[in-house]
Amino acid sequence: xxxxxxxxxxxxxxxxxxxxxxxxxxxxxxxxxxxxxxxxxxxxxxxxxxxxxxxxxxxxxxxxxxxxxxxxxxxxxxxxxxxxxxxxxxxxxxxxxxxxxxxxxxxxxxxxxxxxxxxxxxxxxxxxxxxxxxxxxxxxxxxxxxxxxxxxxxxxxxxxxxxxxxxxxxxxxxxxxxxxxxxxxxxxxxxxxxxxxxxxxxxxxxxxxxxxxxxxxxxxxxxxxxxxxxxxxxxxxxxxxxxxxxxxxxxxxxxxxxxxxxxxxxxxxxxxxxxxxxxxxxxxxxxxxxxxxxxxxxxxxxxxxxxxxxxxxxxxxxxxxxxxxxxxxxxxxxxxxxxxxxxxxxxxxxxxxxx
Amino acid sequence: xxxxxxxxxxxxxxxxxxxxxxxxxxxxxxxxxxxxxxxxxxxxxxxxxxxxxxxxxxxxxxxxxxxxxxxxxxxxxxxxxxxxxxxxxxxxxxxxxxxxxxxxxxxxxxxxxxxxxxxxxxxxxxxxxxxxxxxxxxxxxxxxxxxxxxxxxxxxxxxxxxxxxxxxxxxxxxxxxxxxxxxxxxxxxxxxxxxxxxxxxxxxxxxxxxxxxxxxxxxxxxxxxxxxxxxxxxxxxxxxxxxxxxxxxxxxxxxxxxxxxxxxxxxxxxxxxxxxxxxxxxxxxxxxxxxxxxxxxxxxxxxxxxxxxxxxxxxxxxxxxxxxxxxxxxxxxxxxxxxxxxxxxxxxxxxxxxxxxxxxxxxxxxxxxxxxxxxxxxxxxxxxxxxxxxxxxxxxxxxxxxxxxxxxxxxxxxxxxxxxxxxxxxxxxxxxxxxxxxxxxxxxxxxxxxxxxxxxxxxxxxxxxxxxxxxxxxxxxxxxxxxxxxxxxxxxxxxxxxxxxxxxx
Numbered sequence: 090x091x092x093x094x095x096x097x098x099x100x101x102x103x104x105x106x107x108x109x110x111x112x113x114x115x116x117x118x119x120x121x122x123x124x125x126x127x128x129x130x131x132x133x134x135x136x137x138x139x140x141x142x143x144x145x146x147x148x149x150x151x152x153x154x155x156x157x158x159x160x161x162x163x164x165x166x167x168x169x170x171x172x173x174x175x176x177x178x179x180x181x182x183x184x185x186x187x188x189x190x191x192x193x194x195x196x197x198x199x200x201x202x203x204x205x206x207x208x209x210x211x212x213x214x215x216x217x218x219x220x221x222x223x224x225x226x227x228x229x230x231x232x233x234x235x236x237x238x239x240x241x242x243x244x245x246x247x248x249x250x251x252x253x254x255x256x257x258x259x260x261x262x263x264x265x266x267x268x269x270x271x272x273x274x275x276x277x278x279x280x281x282x283x284x285x286x287x288x289x290x291x292x293x294x295x296x297x298x299x300x301x302x303x304x305x306x307x308x309x310x311x312x313x314x315x316x317x318x319x320x321x322x323x324x325x326x327x328x329x330x331x332x333x334x335x336x337x338x339x340x341x342x343x344x345x346x347x348x349x350x351x352x353x354x355x356x357x358x359x360x361x362x363x364x365x366x367x368x369x370x371x372x373x374x375x376x377x378x379x380x381x382x383x384x385x386x387x388x389x390x391x392x393x394x395x396x397x398x399x400x401x402x403x404x405x406x407x408x409x410x411x412x413x414x415x416x417x418x419x420x421x422x423x424x425x426x427x428x429x430x431x432x433x434x435x436x437x438x439x440x441x442x443x444x
Numbered sequence: 445x446x447x448x449x450x451x452x453x454x455x456x457x458x459x460x461x462x463x464x465x466x467x468x469x470x471x472x473x474x475x476x477x478x479x480x481x482x483x484x485x486x487x488x489x490x491x492x493x494x495x496x497x498x499x500x501x502x503x504x505x506x507x508x509x510x511x512x513x514x515x516x517x518x519x520x521x522x523x524x525x526x527x528x529x530x531x532x533x534x535x536x537x538x539x540x541x542x543x544x545x546x547x548x549x550x551x552x553x554x555x556x557x558x559x560x561x562x563x564x565x566x567x568x569x570x571x572x573x574x575x576x577x578x579x580x581x582x583x584x585x586x587x588x589x590x591x592x593x594x595x596x597x598x599x600x601x602x603x604x605x606x607x608x609x610x611x612x613x614x615x616x617x618x619x620x621x622x623x624x625x626x627x628x629x630x631x632x633x634x635x636x637x638x639x640x641x642x643x644x645x646x647x648x649x650x651x652x653x654x655x656x657x658x659x660x661x662x663x664x665x666x667x668x669x670x671x672x673x674x675x676x677x678x679x680x681x682x683x684x685x686x687x688x689x690x691x692x693x694x695x696x697x698x699x700x701x702x703x704x705x706x707x708x709x710x711x712x713x714x715x716x717x718x719x720x721x722x723x724x725x726x727x728x729x730x731x732x733x734x735x736x737x738x739x740x741x742x743x744x745x746x747x748x749x750x751x752x753x754x755x756x757x758x759x760x761x762x763x764x765x766x767x768x769x770x771x772x773x774x775x776x777x778x779x780x781x782x783x784x785x786x787x788x789x790x791x792x793x794x795x796x797x798x799x800x801x802x803x804x805x806x807x808x809x810x811x812x813x814x815x816x817x818x819x820x821x822x823x824x825x826x827x828x829x830x831x832x833x834x835x836x837x838x839x840x841x842x843x844x845x846x847x848x849x850x851x852x853x854x855x856x857x858x859x860x861x862x863x864x865x866x867x868x869x870x871x872x873x874x875x876x877x878x879x880x881x882x883x884x885x886x887x888x889x890x891x892x893x894x895x896x897x898x899x900x901x902x903x904x905x906x907x908x909x910x911x912x913x914x915x916x917x918x919x920x921x922x923x924x925x926x927x928x929x930x931x932x933x934x935x936x937x938x939x940x941x942x943x944x945x946x947x948x949x
Binding site: 094 | 500809
C-alpha cells in the first residue's frame with residue numbers, strides 16, 4: 090500500500106511559486122470539464138470556443154480588456170487590503186459607492202466640461218475609500234470583525250442604491266430604476282475605434298503600476314506588508330498599526346471605487362441594478378490567484394475576463410449554460426487555495442507493508 | 445549492559461541542500477539519563493522530531509525494545525512508549541489539570557474516564573513524586589508546575605523513554621533540583637531520559653552519558669563526563685576554542701534610566717507593584733526571577749509597549765509617562781525582546797526588511813516615502829558582515845535562519861544606532877555556547893563604552909557572569925537588589941522563590 094503525508098517545507102523553490110497558479114488554472118479547467126460533459130457538449134471544443142471567442146478578433150479582445158478593467162481594480166483593492174490582513178470582502182460595496190459618486194458627479198451641470206472626468210475619478214475613489222473606512226475604523230478602534238462588517242456593508246449600500254433608484258433617481262420618463270445619464274462630456278473617451286475600449290483600461294493599468302510601486306518601493310507599502318505579516322512585531326518596531334490598517338483599507342476602497350467609476354463612465358453612463366455582477370467578489374479570487382502580488386493581478390484578471398466573455402459565446406455555440414463561468418471562478422479559488430498548501434508543504438509518498 | 449530501550453540507527457534527514465541529520469545513531473538504555481548536546485542547528489531538534497514522528501527520516505531505522513518500529517506521528521510515538529516535553533508546552537490553559545490529562549484519551553464509550561486518570565496520577569505521584577492538584581486550572585499554574593504536568597502527561601500515557609527539550613530554562617534553581625530528583629527516580633525505575641540542554645553545568649550534574657552533535661553528525665559520545673571540563677565540552681560542541689569574556693572594571697556614571705514607584709494596571713500576579721530602581725551608565729543590571737513575576741511588564745514599559753498606571757519612568761533625565769515604541773527608540777533605547785520570533789522579528793519577511801524594520805522612516809532609508817534601496821542594501825550588508833550573521837543572502841526568509849543568527853540580526857539592528865540603554869530580555873535563551881558568548885561580548889562592550897544594559901534572564905550563570913548588580917523580581921515587586929559581590933546562587937534562589945530578604949540573608 091502506498092500512503093502519503095504532508096511535511097512542512099523549509100524552502101519553496103522559485104519555479105514552484107511560478108507554476109502553482111498555472112497548475113491551479115489547469116486543474117480548474119479539468120474539474121469544470123465534467124459539467125460541460127454533463128451538458129452534452131464536447132469538452133475540447135467548448136473550451137476552444139471559449140478562448141477563441143474572447144481573444145481572436147480585435148473587437149472580442151477589446152471586449153475582454155473592458156471586462157478585465159473592473160476586475161483588475163477590485164483585484165488590486167483586495168491585494169492591498171489583504172496584505173495588511175484587513176479582510177476586505179466589501180470591494181463590491183465600495184465599487185457601488187464609486188459608481189454612485191461617478192453617476193452623480195458626471196451629471197453635474199454648471200461645472201466646466203473638462204473637469205467632469207477628473208471629478209468622477211477623484212470623487213469615485215474618495216467615495217470607495219470612505220465606504221471602506223467605516224469597517225476600518227470599527228476594526229482598529231472597536232475590534233469589530235472586518236469580515237462581517239465589510240461583507241454586510243455591501244448589502245447596505247446595494248439596498249441603499251435601490252432605494253435611490255426607485256426614489257429620487259428614478260427615470261421620470263420611463264419609470265425604470267435607472268439613474269439619469271451622465272453628461273456626454275463625462276463619458277470616458279474611447280481608445281480604440283469601433284470598440285468599447287475606454288479610458289478606464291488605462292486607469293487600471295496605471296493603478297497597477299502605482300500599487301506595485303507602493304507595495305515594493307515605499308515606506309507605506311513596507312509598513313502595510315509588515316503589519317499584515319505580524320502586527321505585534323510591527324507595533325514593537327514603532328509602527329502605528331491602526332493607522333497603517335486604516336490607510337490600507339482606504340486605498341483598497343479607493344481602488345474598488347475606481348472600478349465603479351469605470352463602469353459608469355465607460356460602459357453604462359448611469360447606475361442601475363446589477364451594474365456589478367459581483368466584480369468585488371471576483372476580485373477576492375483574483376487577488377488570491379495573484380498571490381497578493383499587484384503585477385499578478387493583471388494575468389489573473391485577464392483570465393477571468395476571458396472566461397466571462399468567452400462563456401457567452403460558448404453557451405450560444407454548444408448549449409452549455411453560461412453559469413459555467415461562475416463555476417470556473419469558484420473552482421479557481423478552491424484550486425488556488427489547495428495550490429498554496431503545496432507552497433508550504435511537500436507531499437511524501439511511501440510504501441507501507443501491512444503489519 | 446542491558447538491552448537498549450530505544451535505538452536510532454543511521455538516521456539521515458535532508459532539507460533542500462542541508463543535511464540536518466547525517467547518519468546519526470543513538471541508543472538509550474534503561475536507567476539512562478542521556479545528555480544531548482550541540483549548538484543550534486546541530487540537528488538535535490531534527491533528530492528528536494524524527495523520534496517523535498514529526499519528520500520521516502530519509503534513511504535509518506528506529507528500534508524500540510529491539511523491535512523495529514515506524515513512527516509516523518506523536519500518537520505512534522506515545523504508543524511505543526516515547527514521550528516528549530517540548531520547550532513550549534502543549535496545554536489547554538482554560539482546562540483543569542485533570543482535563544488536560546484526559547485530552548486525546550479514548551475514555552469509555554464516549555465518556556471521559558476521570559477515575560482511571562486520577563488513579564494513573566496517583567501511581568505517577570507514588571513512583572516519581574510528581575503531582576499537580578487535578579482540579580486546578582492550567583492557567584493558574586506556575587511555569588514549573590505546567591512543566592511538571594507535561595511530564596505527568598507523558599508518564600500517564602505510559603512513556604518509557606522521555607525526551608526533555610531544554611526543561612530547566614524557565615525554572616528556579618530549587619525547581620530544577622526537584623526536576624532532577626524526578627528524573628533520577630525515573631531512571632531508577634528503569635526508564636530512559638534524554639536531556640537536551642545548553643547549560644553544561646546541569647548536564648554534568650544530572651546525566652550519566654552524553655552525546656554531542658555538530659553539523660548533523662554525532663561527533664562525540666562520552667560515558668563518564670565527571671572528568672571532562674566544561675571548557676572541553678563546549679569546545680566539542682562548537683568545534684573550536686572558547687575563551688570566556690573578560691569583565692573589565694568600569695565605574696558607573698550618570699543615571700540613564702530610573703523607575704520611581706512604578707505600577708501597572710490589572711489583577712495578574714505579575715502586575716508591577718511599586719517598582720523603583722536606577723540604571724547607570726557603564727553598568728549591567730541583571731534582573732533575576734522565575735518567568736511571570738513581572739519581568740515582561742518591566743520590559744514592556746521600557747520598550748514603550750505598556751504605559752505605567754502610576755509612578756514615573758525617567759529616561760536620560762526626561763520623565764516619560766506615556767511612551768510609544770518610537771519615543772523610546774528616539775531616546776536611545778535598544779530593545780531585545782524575550783520573544784524574538786514573534787515580537788522582535790517578522791520571520792516571514794526577508795532578513796533585509798527586518799534589519800531596517802524600526803528605522804524605515806529614518807531619512808537615511810527613504811526620501812519622501814520612497815525607499816532608498818541602495819542605502820538599505822549597503823546598510824544590511826555591512827551589518828551582516830560586522831555581526832557575522834551567517835546567511836546565504838540578505839533576501840532570505842528570516843525564519844530560515846538559526847536561533848543564534850536571528851539573535852545576531854536583532855542585536856545588529858538595535859546596536860547599529862548606538863543606543864544609550866539596551867534592554868535585553870532572555871537574550872541567550874536557546875542559543876548555543878558560541879552565539880551566547882558573542883552576545884555577552886557585545887553587552888560587555890556596551891558597558892565599557894559607558895552604556896547601560898538591563899539584562900533580564902532566567903539563566904543565573906549568565907546573570908552572575910555579566911551583571912554589576914542583580915535585582916530579583918517576585919510577584920511584581922523587586923524582592924531584593926544587591927551588588928554582584930554580595931550575590932550568591934542560594935540567596936538569589938530564595939529571593940526568586942519569594943522569601944523575604946531578612947530570611948534569605
